Ligand code: HEC
């Protein structure tokens with residue numbers, strides 16, 4: 006499925022072996038030529054190392070960093086809610102291992118994909134200008150690069166926000182819907198600040214049944230069924246009702262489906278968050294041990 010990533014991992018293993026073999030050979034060759042023919046990996050600058058790794062892993066052309074920087078806030082505004090802050094997946098799939106992303110170079114494939122989306126599968130179509138979608142594509146390529154190419158990888162410190170400002174934001178924007186109880190001990194509930202951030206922005210539904218998406222389906226004879234959605238397509242809906250029984254209903258004409266997402270209101274709030282708000286809120290919540 007994710008061939009390039011698998012090949013990448015294999016290639017990385019060979020690279021390590023090759024570097025080891027090379028460094029062992031070095032003393033026996035002894036001539037000055039060696040250094041001129043090929044600089045050892047250890048002697049390379051970080052940029053050279055990244056370049057060598059990129060070529061070796063077949064990562065494709067280098068992402069355009071300026072375009073990626075323009076794409077970052079666009080991604081946060083339009084995509085992060087479903088695909089995660091760093092595109093590593095949330096309710097939507099990880100885009101680091103996506104064939105759509107790995108098969109793209111500079112947006113040729115991704116831009117048309119994003120314009121169409123796959124609405125039947127929960128991936129909306131985006132009417133943004135092509136130039137902006139291209140910037141988002143570069144942002145995604147840079148994320149792949151940062152995961153695959155350890156030569157360029159820099160650990161992103163998520164706790165860069167201002168906790169006091171974060172507290173102000175939470176008081177002003179979160180307490181309309183939440184009580185202090187929601188946030189009690191939230192700072193010690195997750196393994197890492199990154200996980201904490203991911204989870205307050207988009208709480209994991211599987212950990213918490215009350216966040217499940219439910220639907221009420223009404224068929225033409227008037228019978229209604231309500232339950233947790235386990236499968237949803239344009240053609241069919243599968244529900245598990247409160248007694249645990251599974252219902253599969255074809256979405257024929259006359260069948261009405263009403264979907265309730267407990268996180269809908271929360272999601273609306275997320276769409277208004279700026280990057281700074283996000284970092285400040287995470288910094289504040291992390292203090293609530
Ligand atoms: C409301 C949630 C949601 C939003 C917002 C969203 N996506 Fe998606 N996206 C999904 C889901 C769900 C899928 C899986 C669709 C499928 O199964 O084919 C998906 C699939 C994708 C894929 C294909 C993954 C693959 O390899 O199959 C890409 C690429 C993608 N999204 C990029 C984006 C980008 C870029 C944005 C923002 C411009 C975005 N998405 C916004 C939910 C979302």
Ligand code: HEC
Pocket residue numbers: 174175178179180181182183187204205206208213215216267268269270271274286
């Ligand atoms: C417009 C209403 C609304 C706003 C504003 C809002 N949320 Fe939510 N949020 C919800 C709803 C509804 C849920 C799901 C049910 C619940 O937990 O009450 C939820 C769930 C959560 C959860 C998961 C709770 C759990 O039990 O798993 C966290 C964490 C959270 N929100 C954090 C925040 C933070 C932080 C803010 C402000 C930056 C915020 N929310 C703003 C409506 C909102």
